[in-house]
Amino acid sequence: MLRDARDYQILFLSLFLLLGLATRDWTLKPAAIGVAIATCLLTQFIFSVIYGHRSGSASVTSDLQLPAAVLRPPRWLSVMTGLRAVASQPLTRRSPLISALGLSLLLRVAQLPTMALAAFVAIASKFICKVEGKHFFNPANLGIIAALTLTHDAWVSPGQWGEEVWYALIFIGAGGMVLKRVGRWDTTAAFLGSYALLEAGRNLYLGWTWDVWLHRLSSGSLLLFALFMVTDPRSIPNARPARLIWALSLAGLTFILRNYFYLSTAVFWALFLLSPLTILFDRLWQSERFNWKVFAPHKPVVG
Amino acid sequence: MKRLRPLATGLIVAIACLIFAPSAWAFCGFYVAQADTSLYNEASQVIIARNGDRTVLTMANDYQGEVQDFALVVPVPTVIQQEQVNVAESTIIDRLDAFSAPRLVEYFDEDPCYLPCAECIDADPSATIDRLTEESGGAFQSPAEALGVTIEAAFSAGEYDILILSAEESDGLETWLQQNNYQIPAGASEVLGAYIRQDMKFFVAKVNLDEFDQSGYQRLRPLQIAYASPRFMLPIRLGMTNAQGPQDLVVYLLTSQGQVEVTNYRTVEVPSNLEIPLFIKDEFGPFYSELFQRSYDQRGRNVAFLEYAWDLRGCDPCAADPPSLDEMRQAGIFWLEDDLEPWEFNVFITRLHVRYTRDKFPEDLTFQETNNRRLFQGRYVMHHTFANANEQACIARQMDSYGGTLSDGEIEYLRQLNQNYVAHTVPERFERESKNLARLTGRDLSTIRRRISAEVPQPQPSIWQLRYPPQLP
Numbered sequence: 001m002l003r004d005a006r007d008y009q010i011l012f013l014s015l016f017l018l019l020g021l022a023t024r025d026w027t028l029k030p031a032a033i034g035v036a037i038a039t040c041l042l043t044q045f046i047f048s049v050i051y052g053h054r055s056g057s058a059s060v061t062s063d064l065q066l067p068a069a070v071l072r073p074p075r076w077l078s079v080m081t082g083l084r085a086v087a088s089q090p091l092t093r094r095s096p097l098i099s100a101l102g103l104s105l106l107l108r109v110a111q112l113p114t115m116a117l118a119a120f121v122a123i124a125s126k127f128i129c130k131v132e133g134k135h136f137f138n139p140a141n142l143g144i145i146a147a148l149t150l151t152h153d154a155w156v157s158p159g160q161w162g163e164e165v166w167y168a169l170i171f172i173g174a175g176g177m178v179l180k181r182v183g184r185w186d187t188t189a190a191f192l193g194s195y196a197l198l199e200a201g202r203n204l205y206l207g208w209t210w211d212v213w214l215h216r217l218s219s220g221s222l223l224l225f226a227l228f229m230v231t232d233p234r235s236i237p238n239a240r241p242a243r244l245i246w247a248l249s250l251a252g253l254t255f256i257l258r259n260y261f262y263l264s265t266a267v268f269w270a271l272f273l274l275s276p277l278t279i280l281f282d283r284l285w286q287s288e289r290f291n292w293k294v295f296a297p298h299k300p301v302v303g
Numbered sequence: 304m305k306r307l308r309p310l311a312t313g314l315i316v317a318i319a320c321l322i323f324a325p326s327a328w329a330f331c332g333f334y335v336a337q338a339d340t341s342l343y344n345e346a347s348q349v350i351i352a353r354n355g356d357r358t359v360l361t362m363a364n365d366y367q368g369e370v371q372d373f374a375l376v377v378p379v380p381t382v383i384q385q386e387q388v389n390v391a392e393s394t395i396i397d398r399l400d401a402f403s404a405p406r407l408v409e410y411f412d413e414d415p416c417y418l419p420c421a422e423c424i425d426a427d428p429s430a431t432i433d434r435l436t437e438e439s440g441g442a443f444q445s446p447a448e449a450l451g452v453t454i455e456a457a458f459s460a461g462e463y464d465i466l467i468l469s470a471e472e473s474d475g476l477e478t479w480l481q482q483n484n485y486q487i488p489a490g491a492s493e494v495l496g497a498y499i500r501q502d503m504k505f506f507v508a509k510v511n512l513d514e515f516d517q518s519g520y521q522r523l524r525p526l527q528i529a530y531a532s533p534r535f536m537l538p539i540r541l542g543m544t545n546a547q548g549p550q551d552l553v554v555y556l557l558t559s560q561g562q563v564e565v566t567n568y569r570t571v572e573v574p575s576n577l578e579i580p581l582f583i584k585d586e587f588g589p590f591y592s593e594l595f596q597r598s599y600d601q602r603g604r605n606v607a608f609l610e611y612a613w614d615l616r617g618c619d620p621c622a623a624d625p626p627s628l629d630e631m632r633q634a635g636i637f638w639l640e641d642d643l644e645p646w647e648f649n650v651f652i653t654r655l656h657v658r659y660t661r662d663k664f665p666e667d668l669t670f671q672e673t674n675n676r677r678l679f680q681g682r683y684v685m686h687h688t689f690a691n692a693n694e695q696a697c698i699a700r701q702m703d704s705y706g707g708t709l710s711d712g713e714i715e716y717l718r719q720l721n722q723n724y725v726a727h728t729v730p731e732r733f734e735r736e737s738k739n740l741a742r743l744t745g746r747d748l749s750t751i752r753r754r755i756s757a758e759v760p761q762p763q764p765s766i767w768q769l770r771y772p773p774q775l776p
Contacts, residue, residue, distance in 0.1 A: 108675065153674050154674060155673035155674050159566045159568050162605070162606070206497040207473075207496045207497050208665075212666055261533065264671040
């Protein structure tokens with residue numbers, strides 16, 4: 001039906017956003033969602049053009065060329081060529097759309113430019129914070145951290161999803177589908193499992209009843225994070241053992257930040273702080289890098 | 304055109320006092336009786352002023368039992384010393400309540416047919432301990448160490464004797480409290496244990512009867528504690544230990560940047576800015592109580608309600624005068640410098656109303672300050688109709704003001720204006736008001752419509768009254 005696993009992800013994130021707008025009476029503003037989507041797409045486009053142009057010119061110089069003076073094209077032609085290059089630039093829509101939806105779901109802003117800043121940082125980081133062609137920050141997460149630290153205008157509302165089991169089920173069901181398509185369910189399982197264990201240990205130690213534990217875990221924001229943010233296959237380690245260790249560290253750091261530093265934004269900070277480790281993990285565990293599978297009808301083979 | 308007339312302060316009911324069912328155990332800590340005195344504790348009210356890590360917590364005391372039986376146990380994140388405790392004036396809570404309570408505003412319709420023309424501190428801790436030891440028949444001091452209970456501080460503040468306890472085991476603490484005549488409810492041990500392992504201390508207060516008699520106060524004043532801790536929370540679990548039913552807690556959060564929200568439960572706005580029938584004017588308290596109960600049920604009984612969020616630099620309309628600098632200081636605000644003008648106050652007030660039960664609120668409340676500076680108030684609107692809107696009177700009035708001459712066209716125009724008001728504006732608004740009231744409170748729609756016919760002044764002859772006769776058929 002849908003050709004790309006990311007289409008499912010976009011579908012589900014949009015569904016949650018609509019659900020939030022309709023039933024969770026948030027301080028969600030449609031204008032902010034619009035700004036997030038527009039900025040993400042625009043930033044992606046601009047950076048693709050810049051970076052695409054660079055890599056394009058590199059490939060041209062490697063070819064055999066006649067002296068420029070001989071074959072210098074007229075100016076109008078070069079402008080036309082440039083425009084054509086821009087127009088023919090494959091416009092990546094899915095990835096920036098996912099980042100924009102993630103930002104809209106998790107970040108709250110009072111002024112629209114703050115959302116634009118978060119969206120810009122999110123997408124720009126994909127092009128700038130790169131090691132060996134792989135970006136290591138989760139774009140939406142970095143956008144959130146940037147908005148929280150650089151402005152006095154943004155916040156996240158961890159309590160606003162409530163803890164209704166119904167929502168949790170939708171999250172898990174939808175997330176599961178997406179993850180199955182993507183093949184990174186192990187990260188979510190490791191993260192949620194180890195976090196639940198840590199919280200269970202604390203609960204036992206403190207002597208609280210188990211409904212306290214359940215209440216702490218059934219937070220909609222935590223599930224949203226675990227299912228849609230932590231699993232972004234492009235910004236987590238490639239090899240499975242590395243991913244599992246990475247997810248465990250993430251759970252541990254989140255647990256510490258939440259329970260000992262009393263940070264309500266613990267998960268986002270934990271992911272931000274641990275993101276650079278993916279580079280190290282990728283060096284330690286060599287594995288094939290993730291590429292989005294396209295479930296398309298086979299293209300005719302040319303040649 | 305409509306004129307806005309905020310009602311007099313008298314109309315803006317201090318809702319909190321009206322709506323809360325009495326409950327024996329309440330508050331973040333619990334009130335404990337030393338005898339079987341009937342305890343009556345209405346809604347708990349708490350002010351939390353916070354900037355950075357520094358917090359000033361003011362706990363209102365609406366304890367209704369015998370003063371000598373009063374005792375309070377509250378978990379606190381740090382050891383509290385004498386200079387960190389203050390006794391505030393009761394009036395400050397009433398002031399914040401009146402200022403932030405959900406409000407009723409009224410509008411008066413104008414003539415529809417109109418042609419336009421041109422404190423005291425006990426310095427010696429040992430004296431307090433000695434006196435308490437004596438009063439308790441020697442049981443006070445001796446077994447503390449044996450039970451693993453440490454008295455971190457002991458002092459008096461105003462009419463209160465205060466101890467700060469830390470403990471190693473909940474059983475020891477429970478035994479110690481019982482031995483010292485703090486009758487704590489069964490099942491408290493488990494909760495006490497959880498606080499002990501989180502390294503929290505216990506703020507324990509009793510009334511010093513001599514001081515209380517000398518002070519001449521009729522009721523106990525709020526206790527105020529200042530401390531620095533990254534934890535922005537309010538312990539509610541202790542108070543739930545022996546609770547019979549839901550308990551109400553109104554928290555006034557004073558911060559410097561913006562609105563405060565609960566991080567582990569949803570924060571939801573109370574329904575607001577709705578038109579309601581005029582007869583609610585005399586029953587606004589019960590109306591809000593019904594509205595709150597209904598919202599509470601509809602939202603699943605597990606949310607915190609936002610009743611007010613405002614920048615203290617001003618209010619419009621004001622339910623009461625905004626607090627002065629002095630009153631803000633009394634409320635615990637410590638970051639305002641002297642000689643500030645009112646428009647320079649960086650104080651944001653958030654009023655949260657939580658109705659909690661053990662099954663729906665398993666965790667203590669934790670808060671966070673956000674950068675959200677959006678203003679919100681629980682506000683209900685009622686309209687006075689222009690009762691003298693009938694065609695002859697209308698034309699006569701306009702003729703008077705125009706010196707007795709009106710063209711046929713003008714008369715027809717006035718007729719239409721009047722007709723529109725009587726046949727559309729008024730009945731359509733009555734319908735909206737009826738439906739709002741029915742939806743907000745769950746009252747019967749046809750009864751509301753008939754009450755409007757019977758009680759709300761309206762232009763005669765009234766289409767509404769014909770449609771919904773005042774008497775039941």
